[in-house]
Amino acid sequence: IRKGRLLDRTHARHYGIFYDDLVNAMRAALPENVRFIAGRVNALEAGAERQRVSILGQGDVTARLLVLATGMGDILKRDLGIERRFVHQRQSLTFGFNLRPAGAGAFRHSALTYYGERTSDGIDYLNLFPAADVTRANLFVFRDHRDPWVKALREQPKETLIDTLPGLVKAFGDFEVMDKVESWLTDITVAENCVKDGVVLIGDAYQTSCPAAGTGVSRLLTDVERLCKAHVPQWLASPGMAAAKIAAFYGDPAKLAMDAHGLQLADFRRRLTIENDLRWRARRHLHFSRRRIMHGINRLSPGFAARLRGLKRPRLEAAT
Numbered sequence: 001i002r003k004g005r006l007l008d009r010t011h012a013r014h015y016g017i018f019y020d021d022l023v024n025a026m027r028a029a030l031p032e033n034v035r036f037i038a039g040r041v042n043a044l045e046a047g048a049e050r051q052r053v054s055i056l057g058q059g060d061v062t063a064r065l066l067v068l069a070t071g072m073g074d075i076l077k078r079d080l081g082i083e084r085r086f087v088h089q090r091q092s093l094t095f096g097f098n099l100r101p102a103g104a105g106a107f108r109h110s111a112l113t114y115y116g117e118r119t120s121d122g123i124d125y126l127n128l129f130p131a132a133d134v135t136r137a138n139l140f141v142f143r144d145h146r147d148p149w150v151k152a153l154r155e156q157p158k159e160t161l162i163d164t165l166p167g168l169v170k171a172f173g174d175f176e177v178m179d180k181v182e183s184w185l186t187d188i189t190v191a192e193n194c195v196k197d198g199v200v201l202i203g204d205a206y207q208t209s210c211p212a213a214g215t216g217v218s219r220l221l222t223d224v225e226r227l228c229k230a231h232v233p234q235w236l237a238s239p240g241m242a243a244a245k246i247a248a249f250y251g252d253p254a255k256l257a258m259d260a261h262g263l264q265l266a267d268f269r270r271r272l273t274i275e276n277d278l279r280w281r282a283r284r285h286l287h288f289s290r291r292r293i294m295h296g297i298n299r300l301s302p303g304f305a306a307r308l309r310g311l312k313r314p315r316l317e318a319a320t
């Protein structure tokens with residue numbers, strides 16, 4: 001929904017799983033021969049033969065290859081002499097909180113994406129979806145983190161949301177915010193000087209993701225898939241783990257394409273939300289009109305709409 005009007009309707013399966021439950025489910029599925037240690041890593045040493053990971057209070061682990069998947073955090077990478085290049089400092093703010101219907105009723109939809117109403121609000125979209133036994137809200141915003149609106153959202157989330165998205169209650173139903181509003185400030189950075197002996201960076205540890213673009217997990221899984229299928233078996237087949245082997249992963253065409261797509265989409269979401277020059281006003285109009293028209297065609301003739309959807313479209317316009 002945008003400006004109180006329906007853009008389109010999709011039917012997709014929602015699994016309603018919180019991240020921590022998903023991670024725990026994956027941990028439970030590890031084969032028995034995998035040694036699993038949960039703990040905080042406080043030091044790393046990497047070299048051409050053996051790598052050492054020090055875990056707080058649990059001693060050291062050594063291995064031939066170290067895969068660093070520590071997300072946005074920077075401390076361990078710095079220990080290894082890996083730096084980061086800023087593509088966009090303070091790119092976006094993301095807020096997460098849980099909702100329930102006010103009173104005894106239910107929400108009008110099980111899931112809803114509500115787009116920002118004015119460019120000056122800096123709101124890309126509010127995603128409402130079922131997770132466990134609550135409705136989860138993720139709000140993606142391009143606004144300065146020191147803006148008084150940010151403080152107001154944290155302190156009075158319901159009032160601030162209704163004020164900024166006036167059509168929300170009518171579209172979704174009256175709501176209560178159940179708990180504290182969590183927030184994340186995202187810099188878009190890419191690791192530099194990362195071709196090192198013995199260590200490879202994946203996911204956000206290599207390149208951070210703008211949550212609004214929704215590419216972070218696909219990028220992470222692309223890295224994992226490329227490592228497992230195209231690189232690690234070859235690296236382990238010969239002695240040593242010198243930087244020359246690791247370089248092949250960072251040059252992998254599928255990885256490069258996915259990372260470039262993540263950066264482009266992050267930039268696109270930001271501009272689509274806040275840019276106000278003629279070009280972006282026209283692009284925004286086209287972007288949302290296309291969705292509305294496609295929805296109308298789909299209602300009249302689903303077969304024709306499916307054929308139209310199959311036509312080649314710019315990749316950025318097709319997403320989100």
Ligand SMILES: Cc1cc2nc3c(=O)[nH]c(=O)nc-3n(C[C@H](O)[C@H](O)[C@H](O)COP(=O)(O)OP(=O)(O)OC[C@H]3O[C@@H](n4cnc5c(N)ncnc54)[C@H](O)[C@@H]3O)c2cc1C
Nearest residue numbers: 040041069070071094184203204205209211214215216217
């Ligand atoms: C609110 C929000 C919504 C998002 N929505 C989407 C979405 O819809 N789609 C999408 O694709 N992406 C989304 N993203 C982005 C996505 O979550 C990330 O891109 C993805 O989680 C990156 O995975 P990762 O494994 O590289 O890093 P992370 O998921 O950040 O995992 C890194 C892990 O390393 C651990 N760690 C760090 N340092 C240490 C240490 N010293 N010792 C031990 N452990 C350590 C951390 O605790 C963490 O568990 C969203 C992000 C946010 C914040």
